[in-house]
Amino acid sequence: MKLILVSPPFGEKGQKSKGLPIAPPVLEYLAGLTLQVRPDVTVELVDANKEQFNPDQADADLISFTVLTPQAPWVYRMADRLRQMGRQVLLGGIHVTALPDEAGRHADAIVLGEAEEIWGALLDDAEKRRLKPVYQGGFPELKGLSRPITNLWKTNYVYGYFQTSRGCPHRCTFCSVHEFFGGRVRTRPIDEVVAEIAQSKRRLFWGIDDNVWGVNMDYTIELYLEMGKSLRGKSWFGSGDLVSVDHPRAGELLTNARKAGLTAVLVGWESNNIGSLEEYKAVTKQGRQRRDAIKKIRDHGIEVMLFMMIGGRQDRREDYEGILKLCDELKVSAHPVMTTPFPGTQLYELYKPYLVPGLDWDSFDGNHAVFTHDDPLMSIDYREEAIVKLRAELFTIPRILGRIPQISWRGFPMSHITSWMIQYPQGRAFTQFAREREALKKTEAPG
Structure with a gap:
């Protein structure tokens, strides 16, 4: 067969x-x-x-x-x-x-x-x-999972991946992870995770957990401690919340994370607009002092990128400029995506009356506005043009080079290299998308 x-x-x-x-x-x-x-x-x-x-x-x-x-x-x-x-x-x-x-x-x-x-x-x-x-399918415990098969590809990849848990403790309205994985967080045995990474021929990895350190503080610290002991010369990046950096053991967590090879983390900042944060039910995952949390992570030698959504029904025009100002102030990069209500999420049900009729699912890609906005200044065309412009401004070479030295030298050189490896290609991809979008508009223009 x-x-x-x-x-x-x-x-x-x-x-x-x-x-x-x-x-x-x-x-x-x-x-x-x-x-x-x-x-x-x-x-x-x-x-x-x-x-x-x-x-x-x-x-x-x-x-x-x-x-x-x-x-x-x-x-x-x-x-x-x-x-x-x-x-x-x-x-x-x-x-x-x-x-x-x-x-x-x-x-x-x-x-x-x-x-x-x-x-x-x-x-x-x-x-x-x-x-x-x-x-x-059910929601099995994660002991004894099969190992990934990595030698069947016809193409090559820079990064591999590993998984330590399934699920997320947060219940953000825009995310389907907690529903898809059964509403609770399950973790893999630490020895199995470490053995899998150690035996991989790859050197660079993506930690594909929805939250690399917010599922269980004691488990995660022990995991990183064992990874640091056993994995030499391997680096990885992942995604995490900010509230975990408020934890009394956060210093221990971040120290062990860096020793375990973590070079960069995409943190869920979500939005500068408090109305949007409340609509997304993402306020509690931000922590008490999220700006201080960014500095604390970087002081431990780990680069930070902010995951942000823009163009939601609570957002306003000034929020686009607010993202750029925030990133310039903190000297940090961001990955802005168009707020997108995916089916299976609470946000989809909330936004269903405002969805643009006739759109197929390939418009739900984080680049297109798929719902109407009550503010006439936040038209579909404006929101799509504004996010393209914002991305272009976020990833200029001077801005990228200005951010990298903000990472503590405790992470040198891999965290600094990773910062460039993430930011520069992302900037090129956004630039290419903008060019293709402009070319498409010209071909669709009448006459």
Whole structure:
């Protein structure tokens, strides 16, 4: 039996892009899970961001896609074509779990939730061509997870990844993580995490946990302590909250995090607008003094980038300039995305009356305004133009070079190198997006 696992493209409207320098985590893990439960199955991995996926040439007993919301239209087109040719198609991922009826119309079977408890039976059914329409995954404890298979790619990646937990303790309205992973946080055994990273041939990693240090303070400190003892010459970055930096053991946490190889963290600042923070239910995850928290993290030799959303229904025009002023004041970078109400979230239900009619899911990509705003000055065109302009200004070379020395020399040289490796390519990507957007507008202009 042959299985093809496909990671869909992130490019706008399903166009192939250069992709991320990070190996698609779900595919490597599913390959490992497959070989754990059915070692006789032949597995092929396809990253459609980096290579062409032609459904007419896809020859396998089962072809599976993992789906995020903006990827759904491309996946559905591919799936429909494959099924016309008699191929069995499986869909899974957050978007599928959020909208199972929609996804089910384009697949022979869908997986809701996590795959570990049903994967073996699903593969057996696929081999017999007796797939059930729906496989309801559970929320297993994370002991004994399969190791990612990293040697099946046709392309190369700078970063690998590792996972220490699933779920998030916060309940932000814009995020579906806590629902998708069962409403509670589960952690992996520390020795299994450390062994997996130590045995990997990769040197640079992305910690894919939704929160790298906010799930359990005692667990995380012990994890980082063991990573620091066992992992030499390996570096990684991840995402985290700011409230954890208020914890009495925060100094110990950050010291051990740096020794464990953490070079940079994307922290959830979310918004400067208090109305938006309240709407997102993200006030409590900010901590008491979030500006001081940024300095504390950097003083421990770890670079910081702010995750921020802009263009929400509580935001105003001055909030765009406010992000730039904040970053200049703190000499820190930010990753601003358009506020996007994804299906399966509380924010989607809140914003549903204001969604723009007729938009397909590939507009829900963090670049497009997909809902109306009560303020006529915050039109769809204005919000889309304003975020492009903000991104361009955030990542000029002088600004990037001015931020790097703010990291304590306790992190030299890897934290400083990581800062450049994150900021410079991101600035180039935003610039390229702006150029492509401008070119598209010219081709669509009348006359």
